[in-house]
Amino acid sequence: MSLSEAGPGFFATLGMTGRADLNFYTLNPHDPVNRRLSRSQRLTRSALFQETYAQRRRYVGRTMILWLRGGEDAALRLGVVASKKTGNAVARNRAKRRLREVFRLNRHRLHGKVDIILIARRVIFQATWKDLEQDLLKLADKAGLLSAREGKMCS
Numbered sequence: 118m119s120l121s122e123a124g125p126g127f128f129a130t131l132g133m134t135g136r137a138d139l140n141f142y143t144l145n146p147h148d149p150v151n152r153r154l155s156r157s158q159r160l161t162r163s164a165l166f167q168e169t170y171a172q173r174r175r176y177v178g179r180t181m182i183l184w185l186r187g188g189e190d191a192a193l194r195l196g197v198v199a200s201k202k203t204g205n206a207v208a209r210n211r212a213k214r215r216l217r218e219v220f221r222l223n224r225h226r227l228h229g230k231v232d233i234i235l236i237a238r239r240v241i242f243q244a245t246w247k248d249l250e251q252d253l254l255k256l257a258d259k260a261g262l263l264s265a266r267e268g269k270m271c272s
């Protein structure tokens with residue numbers, strides 16, 4: 118059933134008074150409690166990826182590789198890569214989803230005027246969620262993206 122076919126009872130079961138309540142998804146991306154990862158918070162242009170690799174600032178972890186890109190327009194944006202070495206298309210997409218999600222949920226802990234590229238490694242599929250989170254925080258701490266307090270917590 119699509120939302121256009123849904124009657125008023127459908128919205129009531131969701132605790133909504135009407136279709137106007139569906140706009141709760143349009144949150145302010147600058148709101149500190151909003152943890153969305155909008156298009157403006159992602160690296161999408163290949164030139165920015167090439168610039169990142171040219172700066173040669175990388176930190177290698179067990180499940181991922183973190184690359185940093187500094188610059189005037191850097192704003193803690195994320196780029197995600199999973200090469201064919203990682204697996205078939207389904208596996209690569211799953212790896213990228215996991216990396217985006219672990220970044221999205223921990224972005225509020227990071228600071229700095231840099232953009233980040235996360236590259237999936239094959240072992241990402243055997244890693245638990247806690248392993249992924251710890252690996253990201255450890256790499257961010259090495260890169261100086263965590264506050265002193267957060268850095269002590271992930272050690």
